[in-house]
Amino acid sequence: MDRPEENDPEFEALIAFVQESRGVDFRGYKRTSLRRRMTLRLNELGLDSFAAYYSFLEAHPQEFTNLLNTVLINVTSFFRDPEAWDALRRQVVPAIIGHNREREIRLWSVGCASGQEAYSLAMALAEPLGIGEFCRRVKIYATDLDEPALEVARHATYTLREVESVPPELLDKYFERVNYHYVFHRELRKCVIFGRHNVVRDAPISRIELLLCRNLLIYLETETQNIVLPRLHYALKDHGYLFLGRAETQLARSRLFQSVDMRSRIFMKVPQEWRRTPAGGLVIREEELPGESSRQIQIQDAIANSSTIAYLAINAEGRLVFANPAARRMLDVGEADLGRPFQDLPISYRPTELRSRIEEAQQQARPIKIENQEWPRGGGESLRLSIEVTPIFGRDNKPFITLVAFSDSTQMFQLQQELEAAQESLETTVEELQSANEELETTNEELQSTNEELETTNEELQSTNEELETINEELRSSNEELEAANEELRSRSEEFAQYRRYVESVLGSFDAGVIVLDQYGTAQFWNRWCENVFGLRSDEVVQRSFFDLDIGLPVHKLREPFERVAKGQETFSRINLQGIDRRGRNIQCAIRISPLVPDSKSSTGTLLIIEDLSDIVRNEEFTQYLGRIIGESLNEVYFLNPQSLQFTLVNQGAERKLGYRLAQLRYMSLADFMPFVSVDSLRSLAAPLLKQEKEEIVFETVLRPRTGQDYPAEICMQYFASEDPAILVAIVHDTVERQKVPAEPAASADRN
Incomplete structure (x- = not known):
């Protein structure tokens, strides 16, 4: 498998x-x-x-x-995600009860599995309403595809393990223990209606106050989610609530719902200017007329949605307010177009200019019909449309809606053309028979027949001329499309040129060498850093083989790693080379070779990034040299914590003099070796350094090492606040054997 x-x-x-x-x-x-x-x-x-x-x-x-x-995933439990259910009880349940005083409350649990979610919802509303009021007003619909799971839900009988998540007070109040099982409250159970339902295919239940659809959308394809979400929106009443699972984030940017509690995945329906009929039609929402029955609305929707004629409706403000499914399929009108000015839509001027025709129909108060308009479709096919513009006036005799109907007359147009061709063929045959008959009669009749043939030829020429005009019109339309494509290409070319200049500017200011090679090793890009270091201009390098260049580096050593990266054998390669720059200085370079487009299946080029490590190498060597000198110095060098004055690092001279290893000294402070100076006195002495009032402090004291033999010492302290972390450095000189240089006699100095 x-x-x-x-x-x-x-x-x-x-x-x-x-x-x-x-x-x-x-x-x-x-x-x-x-x-x-x-x-x-x-x-x-x-x-x-x-x-x-x-x-x-x-x-x-x-x-x-x-x-x-x-x-069919039937993972569920009572009050799954307790925090989300607490948010539902606090924010949603009181709002639903407050909005529906004395009215019926309809709830829907989609994908209810074995019923725990539906019964959790029943308990959540029964608590504030009371059991009697709940049974009188609340109706919960619970649907699922899995019939065995629905059978379990209808019995409302659960094991001890299945009711573990029910709070003890609710378990005692709403469940009856029978042997080793728990049975849900019988009266509340009657208010929960279980049924098999496919939310993708079946018509949604309507006028719902709260809809639970938890952890179902994550198992559906994105296309199917886009079908289900409008259905859930349709099912809810205005400002109804939708409760999703913790892992479902599909509504984070939806226009159909607004967030009430994003953490708990609770959303509220946003009433739209349009409403969607169950068959997929779109219509601007209008106030319902007094006395109009829902049955009549359903009939009207069914007529409009099942019709093969595409209908568009434009209101008095010139905005598109209705598009039936046929219009969406035939004319490419979508949800985003509803509410937009009709004149901004492509359909207002293709296949023919409709804006002026709508104004004409409104002014003359009569329908206007436009026949045989060509409408291009995908795949090189085209339709012939008959368009009828019908103004509809309100009770005040003012234009209310303009209905534009598009019917497919392609077959009729083809039949008409075939009929005309047949008629022409029949006429030609009759004329030929008549001509033959007239030839037998008299020569005059022959001349008359010839004259008629000339007239027929003239008609054919006229027909040919009309065909040529049609072809000319098609060529003009094609030319306009080519001009639009050319303009788009020109715009993209300008964007590409601007982007290229931006990239070259960025790479030119890059403090490293950037070289781009094609799959054959030919240089395609050479930035300003390379020009300054290697002494070759970009125009001297581009379109030349990189491995033939004399730039002071042994570039032949880069051929093998370049070929491995170019062939996809390695994702990148790094190599260090020594060379000479254009000024004759020795340089140490680190070169990284990588594909120009990472993860590309085909080789589009190779990127070389060159870093000059010369200064870094010299600094590291000097640092190591300085560290060896300090570390091996006979003088004592202490690195102290500025706050505690404890040792953090010492050199070998300090270890020998104090008699302790560094691991032991880390737990001691400098004051521990100064028998005649207290810790507070030492901190007061170092305070001007820490406040950066002085750059250094030099003082004399007596140190007592591990041997107990005191010795006088001179200590020079400096504070390095800019280091991370800041450090206090003390250099200690043992002054026991300090010598003084004898001063020469003044007379001798004068003689010199």
């Missing part, structure tokens, strides 16, 4: 068989999740292919139940 997940005919055949046999629609489910769960069932049965499982299902129909239990 190692064939690719996509376009697997055995897998698709199995899905189709399950859908046909049990009516379960898997078209919206993510194929990866569906395949993984079916594979689990195959492994349990020891089968090695989907074709074998297909045959097994045909021979064992009872296996369908096990398969659906595996595929």
